[in-house]
Amino acid sequence: MFESAELGHRIDKATFKKEVPKLREALLLTQAELLRTKKMPVVILVSGVEGAGKGETVNILSEWMDPRHVHTYALDKPTDEERERPYMWRFWRKLPPKGKIGVFVGSWYRAAIVDRAFGRIKNAELDQSMERIIRFEKMLTDEGTLVLKFWLHLSKDAQKKRLKKLESSAETRWRVTDMEWSHFKLYDTFRRVSERALRQTSTFEAPWIVVEGTDPNYRYLTLGKAILEAMRKRLDAPDVPQPPPHTPPLLPAEDRLSILSTLDMSLKMGKKSYSESLAKLEKKMNLLTRHPRFKDISVVAVFEGPDAAGKGGAIRRITGALDARTYRVIPIAAPTEEERDQPYLWRFWRNLPGTGQIGIFDRSWYGRVLVERVEKFCRIQDWMRAYSEINDFEEQLVRSHTVVVKFWVHITRDEQLARFKEREKTGFKRFKLTDEDWRNRKKWDEYEIAACDMIDHTGTEIAPWTLVEANDKQYARIKVLKTMCDRIEDALKKKKN
Numbered sequence: 361m362f363e364s365a366e367l368g369h370r371i372d373k374a375t376f377k378k379e380v381p382k383l384r385e386a387l388l389l390t391q392a393e394l395l396r397t398k399k400m401p402v403v404i405l406v407s408g409v410e411g412a413g414k415g416e417t418v419n420i421l422s423e424w425m426d427p428r429h430v431h432t433y434a435l436d437k438p439t440d441e442e443r444e445r446p447y448m449w450r451f452w453r454k455l456p457p458k459g460k461i462g463v464f465v466g467s468w469y470r471a472a473i474v475d476r477a478f479g480r481i482k483n484a485e486l487d488q489s490m491e492r493i494i495r496f497e498k499m500l501t502d503e504g505t506l507v508l509k510f511w512l513h514l515s516k517d518a519q520k521k522r523l524k525k526l527e528s529s530a531e532t533r534w535r536v537t538d539m540e541w542s543h544f545k546l547y548d549t550f551r552r553v554s555e556r557a558l559r560q561t562s563t564f565e566a567p568w569i570v571v572e573g574t575d576p577n578y579r580y581l582t583l584g585k586a587i588l589e590a591m592r593k594r595l596d597a598p599d600v601p602q603p604p605p606h607t608p609p610l611l612p613a614e615d616r617l618s619i620l621s622t623l624d625m626s627l628k629m630g631k632k633s634y635s636e637s638l639a640k641l642e643k644k645m646n647l648l649t650r651h652p653r654f655k656d657i658s659v660v661a662v663f664e665g666p667d668a669a670g671k672g673g674a675i676r677r678i679t680g681a682l683d684a685r686t687y688r689v690i691p692i693a694a695p696t697e698e699e700r701d702q703p704y705l706w707r708f709w710r711n712l713p714g715t716g717q718i719g720i721f722d723r724s725w726y727g728r729v730l731v732e733r734v735e736k737f738c739r740i741q742d743w744m745r746a747y748s749e750i751n752d753f754e755e756q757l758v759r760s761h762t763v764v765v766k767f768w769v770h771i772t773r774d775e776q777l778a779r780f781k782e783r784e785k786t787g788f789k790r791f792k793l794t795d796e797d798w799r800n801r802k803k804w805d806e807y808e809i810a811a812c813d814m815i816d817h818t819g820t821e822i823a824p825w826t827l828v829e830a831n832d833k834q835y836a837r838i839k840v841l842k843t844m845c846d847r848i849e850d851a852l853k854k855k856k857n
Contacts (some may be wrong), residue, residue: 365513365570371577383584390591391425398459405467408512409469410540411522412573420580434465444714446760452709457701476553490560499749501565503703512573514667516547618812625831627770634834641841642681648848651854655716658762662724665769667797668779670830674840685766687718729814734806747817752822763851764823769830
């Protein structure tokens with residue numbers, strides 16, 4: 361895979377000086393158009409062997425373009441804040457919005473490749489990491505991101521010469537550390553591992569471009585022209601209407617029987633039982649979050665359900681049992697302009713809690729397969745692919761010791777109408793009722809179909825849905841609290857083992 365990057369590619373100085381002014385002008389004009397149209401975000405990965413000139417190349421690219429709109433990230437060892445969250449959190453936070461360019465030196469590939477080269481993981485684990493990266497990059501490209509991946513390569517002899525040259529100069533000696541030489545000693549292993557990783561992840565949507573790094577002039581022009589061509593192709597492409605996708609229909613069963621229609625909505629709890637259970641469970645919740653092992657996990661609680669189902673009341677019973685420093689409630693409304701410039705999962709990644717913390721989402725990423733589906737805010741293929749993207753997202757949370765607790769708080773159509781009318785009559789509740797609530801009610805059947813499909817496609821073993829019969833608010837609140845306590849308690853027991 362690297363043979364063509366060991367042929368001795370070079371660009372003479374005269375040619376370089378002639379080409380650079382035209383290239384710089386074209387890059388600046390294209391970047392200005394990108395910023396004006398906000399047609400897409402651009403993610404550029406610059407990876408490769410040690411000493412291949414990654415840093416120098418990134419500096420030149422920033423010099424050739426407007427650096428105010430190019431953000432460069434050289435993410436090394438994760439910080440304490442980053443270690444408290446899933447591995448990909450640090451990269452999601454740095455993704456550029458539409459109109460901007462994000463350059464990653466090293467990127468999300470580095471850790472898995474280094475770990476495999478040093479024998480800390482096996483090929484199976486490397487392959488799993490690459491599969492997760494493929495899904496991540498596919499989601500970015502499906503959301504409109506232009507992903508460009510460059511691998512700067514050196515032969516073994518060229519890398520040795522490069523490191524010695526850097527080490528011989530007082531001005532560049534600091535760039536060669538014991539780490540670079542330790543990687544050089546494993547050159548053949550790194551080459552083998554890197555080739556395996558690149559071969560798996562060079563996809564149609566985000567292919568790898570391998571560039572020989574020996575000659576800086578060749579390296580700079582190759583990357584600059586490739587970036588220009590890719591951005592121009594995307595900017596010049598007409599917005600052609602997409603044909604309707606060939607997707608299998610997701611329809612209710614012929615007998616109209618669904619997971620929600622089988623719930624026993626008559627379940628109730630008396631005031632005395634409620635008071636006793638509430639006091640007992642809130643005490644238990646408080647003690648669980650003060651347990652010494654709680655600092656090693658995090659909790660993400662998701663609340664979805666029809667308007668007026670009692671999600672807010674259930675959330676208040678949880679927070680009432682907690683130290684205010686240990687939780688944060690994240691209410692989710694329509695995305696802001698900043699959030700619309702990013703992939704839809706971005707605003708949820710950025711709000712993930714650290715270890716020892718609880719994040720409570722009052723509505724969530726499931727909006728993509730509920731409101732966005734029903735209201736046609738996105739295409740059919742967008743919400744259909746979201747099922748697997750959401751499952752992958754939650755798998756990453758669970759793998760990083762996050763307890764994912766998902767509640768569908770359900771009421772009947774008649775109960776919703778009664779609560780709407782009560783809100784109209786009650787002064788301090790009237791603000792909760794909006795025209796949008798009445799409009800959503802007219803689409804009750806469509807939302808119920810979407811909810812059932814959501815539960816079927818995203819109710820996994822590691823992140824199951826808890827369906828809460830909420831016609832009786834007291835019963836619903838106790839069921840939510842008990843489920844929260846049970847899931848946290850199970851997680852603490854697993855940490856012990």
